[in-house]
Amino acid sequence: MTVNDYISQKFQTFGINLSEADLLEISFSSEVSGEDEMGPSNIGLVSVAMAKFIPSLLLRATSISENGFSMSWDTKGVKEYYSFLCKKYGLEDTLSDKPKVRFL
Numbered sequence: 001m002t003v004n005d006y007i008s009q010k011f012q013t014f015g016i017n018l019s020e021a022d023l024l025e026i027s028f029s030s031e032v033s034g035e036d037e038m039g040p041s042n043i044g045l046v047s048v049a050m051a052k053f054i055p056s057l058l059l060r061a062t063s064i065s066e067n068g069f070s071m072s073w074d075t076k077g078v079k080e081y082y083s084f085l086c087k088k089y090g091l092e093d094t095l096s097d098k099p100k101v102r103f104l
Contacts, residue, residue: 003032014077
C-alpha cells in the first residue's frame with residue numbers, strides 16, 4: 001500500500017474524499033513521497049502530517065447538497081482522530097475545547 005492509498009483510506013473512514021492536491025500537501029509536509037510504500041518506518045511522519053492537515057480540512061463545508069446529490073462527513077470523528085494523533089505524537093491540540101491550565 002502506498003502512502004497516498006493509506007492517507008486516502010484513513011480519511012475515507014470519515015466520509016472524506018481527498019483531492020490529489022490534498023494528498024500532495026500531506027506528502028510534502030511529511031517529507032515522504034505519496035508513492036512510497038507505507039510501513040513502520042514512516043507511519044509516524046505520515047500521521048503527524050495528517051494531524052497537521054486536519055485543521056485546514058475542517059474549514060471546508062461538511063455537507064454539500066446539489067441537484068439531488070448529497071454528501072456529508074463526520075466532523076466529530078475527525079476532531080477525535082485529530083486529538084488522538086496530537087496526544088500520541090506530542091502535538092498541540094489546537095481544536096480541542098478542553099480548558100488548559102498554564103502557570104506563568
